[in-house]
Each structure stands twice: as C-alpha cells, then as structure tokens.
Amino acid sequence: MTLLEARGLGKHFGGLHAVQDVDLDVHPGHVTAIIGPNGAGKSTLFNLLAGFYRPTSGTVRMDGRDITGMSPHRIVAHGIARTFQTTSLFGDATVLDNVLSGRIVRSRSTVVDAVLHTPRHRREERTNLDKAMEVLEFTGLTEYRNDLAARVPQEAQKRVSIALALATEPQLLLLDEPAAGLTEEETEGFARLIRRIVDRGVTVCLVEHRMSMVMSLADHILVLDHGREIASGTPDAVRTDPQVIEAYLGTHHDDGPDHNADSNSADHNSADHNGADKNTTGRDVAGRGAEKGGNTC
Ligand SMILES: Nc1ncnc2c1ncn2[C@@H]1O[C@H](COP(=O)(O)OP(=O)(O)OP(=O)(O)O)[C@@H](O)[C@H]1O
Secondary structure (H helix, E strand, O other): OOOEEEEEEEEEEOOEEEEEEEEEEEOOOOEEEEEOOOOOOHHHHHHHHHOOOOOOEEEEEEOOEEOOOOOHHHHHHOOEEEOOOOOOOOOOOEHHHHHHHOOHHHOOOOHHHHHHOOHHHHHHHHHHHHHHHHHHHHOOOHHHOOOEHHHOOHHHHHHHHHHHHHHOOOOEEEEEOOOOOOOHHHHHHHHHHHHHHHHOOOEEEEEOOOHHHHHHHOOEEEEEEOOEEEEEEOHHHHHOOHHHHHHHHOOOOOOOHHHHOHHHHHHHHHOOOOHHHHHHHHHHHHHHHHHOOOOOO
C-alpha cells in the first residue's frame, strides 16, 4: 500500500532541470529519506509534493487522490505538512500561537461564527487549544508555550516548526533538514522525536545531510543527483551502490581530515551552495559508511 505516489515528476526553472522524471512511493508507517549532493533537487521535490511549486510534468497522488498542482493550503488539508530548512515561524507570536496557527486548516467556523462567538466557534477554539497543548507536550515545548518564538533556543524553534506541522494533523510529514545546525546530541534527540512521530501514526519523509541520522531512521532511501533518481532502496543497498558513491565522491579531490565528521555536514548545511559543499557532503556519506563496519560507501 502506498500513501503518497509521485510519477514522472519534473520541475524546470527556465533551462534548469531541477527535478526530472522522479518516481516516489511513500509507504505508511515508514521513514523515507531523500538524499543527494547539494543542488540535487531534494528541496524542489519537497516543494512539488507540498504544493509550493507546480510541477512541469508528472503527477502526485496522496492516499489515492490526485493532488498535482494543488495549492499548499489544500495539500495540507489532504494530510501533507512540510517543515523548512530554516524555521519559518511567526517570531513575534508566542510558541502556542504559532502552533495554533496550524489548526486553521482544520477549522470549519466562519468569520460570522467568530464575530457572533457561536457555539461552533467556541467548540472549535477549545478543540484547537487542546490539540495545540497536546502537540506542545509531545514535542517537549510546554515550558516555552508563552515565550515569543524568536526568543526560544534554535533547537526549540525547530521543534516548534514540527509541532506546528503536527497541529495540522498530517498523515505525512515532510521534514527538510531537521538536523541542520544542531549538535550531535541535539541530532540524536531529533532522531528520537522522529521515531516517536512515526509511532504516533504519522508517516515521515525526510531530506537530510546527516548520514548517521538517515541511515539509522530510514526504511527506504531515494538518492537524487542533478534532479534525477540515481538509486533507491534500503540504507544498506544505497550505501554500497556504485552510482551513489560516484555521485558523492565523483567530484571531490581532497580526502582530508574532515573525511568522516557528521558535524561537517552541519557546517555545510548552513553554507552557500557551491562545489566545495558538494564535496564535503560526499565525504560524509563515504566516511560514515566506512565507520559502520567496512562498507565501501
Ligand atoms: N526557485 C528557483 N529558481 C531557480 N532555480 C532554482 C529554484 N529553486 C531551486 N533552484 C535550483 O534547482 C536546483 C536544485 O535545488 P534544490 O534546492 O532543490 O537542491 P537540494 O538538493 O535541496 O540542495 P541542498 O542540499 O543544497 O539544499 C539547484 O540548481 C537550484 O539552484
């Protein structure tokens, strides 16, 4: 059974083919990771799935329904929520209000209900508050609920983004580089949180450069390079795939001391997109594979 199915998905920006002919099957209850060097098309693919970009070609079906080209708002209503690499919170609003904003998509009451303070409106307000408080507790943010989002630590802001997404009651959560900029310990905490999200019945699709996180969480990995799928399969299959090794190592010239550190990929995540970043990312996959017991990748 497939929860989300993309077929022949493509996105061109002028002459640039950011995503080309990509097929993706996301199975319920699984963690699906999308990896690839910088500029491979991972975020563009997420934007196509979440409705932020309209595909140039191909289709997306969610739970059997064609959602191709729908607006982000409608796609959220169909059960797909997306977080961003850099947090996109309302900094001047409290953490609670940020999370409550995720409830709009599930609200049925009209402006008239709000003005007249109808029973339906009051009922929804209570439900929305209960739901927001539940996801705040789930994500460990209760203590921050009355703080301005811009004032809480960066790691907590990332959890607020996840809490906001969970407040929309998604079936599928798209997480774009959740570990970017986090310490090793924080990354482990995020990996545990993602596992708990899956345990609560939300399917997760993940774009992430931290290979330790990807390899430990993913059931299935799609590898992109230059917008195209170059491999797809289990973490073990992908790690030893010659084309994946080539994509990550093909352009790198320096097997220097930063060969194996995941923290390098955190640095790289916040860097500008350039060739050097791509090489650093490649060494990360290779190094991690070697650490994990002699895999060639
Ligand atoms: N809105 C846009 N307009 C023009 N080009 C774009 C746009 N968005 C992305 N691109 C280009 O499409 C290609 C794929 O970018 P994308 O951000 O999807 O890659 P990525 O795999 O997510 O990279 P990274 O790992 O660095 O985040 C890149 O060449 C990028 O410059």
